[in-house]
Amino acid sequence: MDSKMIYAIVAAAIIVVAGVAIFFALGNNSNSNSYEPAAYDDSDVRLRIYGNANGDDVIDDKDVKTIQKIIDDGISDWKTGYYFADANHDGRITSADIDVVNKFIKKESTKMWYENSFSTKDSYADGVNKRIDSYVNYPIGHKVGCEYLTVQFLCVLGVYDYFKATDATMANNYGDETYPGISSIPSMGQRNALDLQSLEQMYKDGKLDTVIMWSGGTSTMYLWDDAVKSGVADHLSFVMLTCQGKDCVNGVLMLAAMFGDQSLSDKYVKWYDSGMKKLNDISFYYYDENGAFVETKASPYFALDNGALYSADFKTLYAYMCA
Structure with missing residues (x-):
């Protein structure tokens, strides 16, 4: 047989074998690589950010797949099993929600809606428990003003250098030994009585782009309402997460996600989960x-x-x- 013919037959055989291998590696085992999201009770979710469609502790491609499944399967009661799938917070599940989640993953600018720490409290005069959602301008900036003990979030995440302003009470009650530089850090005003106009001026002066508000502050929700109505909330981010009491771990996970670097929370969450298990x-x-x-x-x-x-x-x- 001609040597060229032999080489051609061998080459063809190699191509066929390679093709079969690829089929079994990719095609035949495609089900093993698929992701089937499970419905969840939203009260168990720690990363309470809209776009965390599958309810775990991270926003990633699995959330994209979860939203796509809701769309493909026509799941009309998605709020029951996939409450946080509505990434753009418009009350519907569409491809627009996938677009928002992809922006989170790529760290591109967009609104990030989240359930703030007042969401299950009687925050208004009618005394009705209700979900209260807010948003930040994702990713939030690194010029952070911390009202009272919320500065502990920055310490835990390892980004204390983002600490650029605080309230007068915090500066008076704690010294530089506990929080280095706090004696000379700019003041945002009195604790529980922050003034929106003053915060806006600090933003214009380039001193502030994010405010983490003390969850015990009586004026917190009303300040947020005014920030939305005035348009200030569209450039100055307001973060309302509890740093004491119940669900501190939620706040750590959520703040890391807001910064666009979810790895910031890894060490604390590992330490926390280990401690709770013990x-x-x-x-x-x-x-x-x-x-x-x-x-x-x-x-x-x-x-x-x-x-x-x-x-x-x-x-x-x-x-x-x-x-």
Whole structure:
């Protein structure tokens, strides 16, 4: 047989074998690479940002696939199992939500809607619990003003150098030994009484582009309302996340996502989850009213003297700073 013919046959065989290999590697096993999102209870979600469609701790391509599945399958009751899929916060699930999530992933400018820490509180006179959502200008900037103890967020994320302003109370109560440079940092005004006009002026002066508000501030929601009505919220970002009490870990995850660098929260979340697991593994034993010896697990909550019930992460930000 002609040598050229032999080479041609061998080459063809190689191509066929390679093609079969590619088919089995990519085509035949395509199901193993597919992503099937599972519905979730939105009360269990820690990263409470619209666009976190699958409800886990990170915004990534899985959220794009989740939104696409909702669209493809025509899931009309998506709020029940995929509450945070509405990335652009317009009450519908469309390809526009995918566009927003892709902007999050690529760190491109857009609005990032989130459920702020007042979302399940009686924030208005009618006394009705309601979700209250806000937005930031994603990614938020690095000239951050922290009202009261919210500066702990920056410490935990390892971005203390973003700390550019605080309230007068914070500067008076804590010294440079605890928060370096705080004695000379610009003041945003009195705690719980921040003034929108003053904050806007600091923005115009190039001193501020993000404000993390103290969740215990009585004027917080009204300041946000005014910021939206005046248009200030479209260039000065307002972050309302609790840094003490329940769900501090939510705030850490969300703030890292707002900065556009979700890896900032990795160390704290790993430390937090490990600590909570150890707590939940602790057993207590006691005799019940029938004299039976009973084992029970440690509660993830504890009560203060005033009867208020707090989760075990009440001061985990400060504890992490001191660890």
